[in-house]
Structure formats: structure tokens, C-alpha cells
Ligand SMILES: Nc1ncnc2c1ncn2[C@@H]1O[C@H](COP(=O)(O)OP(=O)(O)O)[C@@H](O)[C@H]1O
């Protein structure tokens with residue numbers, strides 16, 4: 644992987660907005676040579692203790708995720724999606740295994756360095772928007788830029804540019820109570836985007852939205868990945884989002900059961916390979932890459948549990 648100081652992609656300034664400068668390997672995702680992974684987990688495990696019971700959420704999971712595309716982590720509620728996202732983003736540490744982000748081993752960073760890394764390189768979008776009721780849309784977006792040491796003028800410029808990118812310029816002076824759910828989520832995306840992070844994480848960003856707004860949000864995330872070379876990892880239990888992703892990692896019981904590309908029927912994920920765990924019950928390995936665009940067997944949830952938030 645490329646170290647932080649030498650990313651596989653970068654942003655060249657042009658006007659107020661960053662323009663992507665993608666490495667050739669990123670621009671040709673199906674060339675012979677795989678692009679460098681921007682996120683890589685190797686053999687990660689995570690357990691939680693609830694009372695006297697230890698819940699093993701992830702067990703020896705390995706995955707490599709690429710820049711400039713939207714990777715959707717799908718699967719029923721409770722299967723470990725949010726836990727995986729929190730480990731990949733450095734919010735939590737694995738009990739075992741390693742996570743590398745932009746070539747940096749997160750386990751090697753002390754608390755302060757990890758916070759700095761996350762501030763500089765990662766953006767987050769949550770199901771509940773997490774907006775401050777008293778702030779206007781543009782103030783919400785400007786706020787984290789202050790922590791990065793940006794001047795007020797520069798932060799305002801960046802914030803307006805990010806709002807423009809999500810089509811919210813005309814809502815810049817409104818407070819959350821004056822915005823619809825879809826608009827609030829677009830403001831939250833602009834807030835994450837304004838930092839120009841190389842890694843963007845979204846946890847159930849469409850769960851509180853109707854179908855149309857949910858589709859808008861996922862399309863915006865997809866566009867960000869393509870336009871800026873950002874690594875976008877989106878977690879969702881909603882099977883409707885699958886066809887909007889470049890790549891889908893389907894999880895079940897804390898393991899990745901399939902790894903496929905919806906837009907490329909019949910094309911397997913050529914790289915990087917995610918080691919598959921046996922399906923419960925029959926012990927058979929799931930095939931990587933499917934001929935069906937919308938629904939490989941492992942993305943069709945086995946119970947209604949998966950459709951609940
Ligand atoms: N901090 C925690 N303490 C105890 N149990 C947890 C904690 N975080 C997650 N879990 C448990 O881990 C399992 C997976 O949770 P999660 O990763 O949130 O699943 P998903 O996002 O797929 O719905 C669930 O059984 C959940 O209750």
C-alpha cells in the first residue's frame with residue numbers, strides 16, 4: 644500500500660475545489676495490475692463482553708478496500724457491519740489482527756496520533772445526521788475545518804464548495820429544523836466532504852430516508868468516490884443500495900460471505916481477494932463474483948431481521 648505521504652491518488656487544487664489526480668492504476672480498475680488498497684484489514688477479530696457472556700462479533704476477517712470506488716458492506720442487522728467500519732476507521736482497535744489505512748498501521752499509532760490521523764484523513768456520515776440544532780447548514784460544514792487550522796475565509800470557501808457539490812447551496816443559511824431528512828443528510832455529507840478526506844465512512848446513511856432520498860444520498864457518495872478518488876465505505880442493511888455500489892461485501896455472522904461487483908455481471912472481483920468463510924450449514928465456499936446483477940444468493944437476506952434498522 645502507499646504510505647500516507649505518498650498516496651495512490653491526490654488532490655490538485657483548481658479553484659476552490661480539489662480536482663482528483665488519480666494514479667493510472669486507479670483509473671483502470673480492471674487492468675492487470677491491481678491498484679493499491681487504501682484500507683486493509685488482516686485477520687481482525689473483535690469481541691464484546693455483555694454481562695458474563697462474551698460475544699464474538701468478528702473472527703479473523705481479512706479484506707482490502709480500494710480507492711476511487713464505493714464499497715458497500717451489506718448484511719442483516721447485528722452481523723457486525725458497524726463493528727467492521729469502526730475497526731477500519733480506527734474508532735475501535737481490534738482484539739487481534741491489523742488494520743492499515745493509507746499505508747499506515749493504525750495499531751502503531753498512539754491515541755493522539757490516531758486522533759490526528761482520523762481528523763486529517765477520514766470523514767464520517769451517520770444514520771442520524773448528527774447536526775447541531777443551533778447552527779446553519781454552512782456553519783455545520785465549516786465547524787470541523789476550524790479544527791484543521793483553516794482560516795475562517797478558507798473554511799467558508801470550502802464549506803460553500805462542499806454544499807455546492809451536494810446541491811445544497813440554496814439551503815446554506817437554514818438550520819436543521821428547516822430541512823428535510825434528505826437535505827440534512829446531504830449537509831452531513833458536505834461536512835464530511837469539506838475536509839477532503841481520503842477515506843469516507845458512512846454507517847447506514849440512508850436508513851432514516853425514503854427510497855428517493857436514499858438513492859440520492861448513495862449516488863452522491865458514489866460520485867465523491869469517482870470524482871475525488873476517495874475510498875468510500877458504506878455500511879447498510881438495505882438491499883436496494885446494492886446496485887449503486889462498485890463493490891459489495893456481503894456479511895453474515897461476522898464474516899464476509901461474498902465479494903462481488905454489481906455493475907460487472909459475470910466479472911469476479913479480480914483483486915484483492917477477500918478470503919471467504921464457509922457458509923453456515925453446508926460448509927461450501929461462496930463464489931466470488933456473480934452473473935446476477937442485483938441479487939447473488941448471499942445478498943438476499945434469510946429473514947426479515949435484515950430489513951429492520
Ligand atoms: N460496544 C458493544 N458492546 C457490546 N456488544 C456490542 C457492542 N457493539 C456491538 N455489539 C454487538 O455486536 C454485534 C454486531 O453489532 P454491529 O456491528 O453493530 O452490527 P450491525 O452494524 O451489522 O447491525 C451485535 O450483537 C451487537 O449487539
Ligand SMILES: [Mg+2]
Pocket residue numbers: 724725726846847
Ligand atoms: Mg450497524
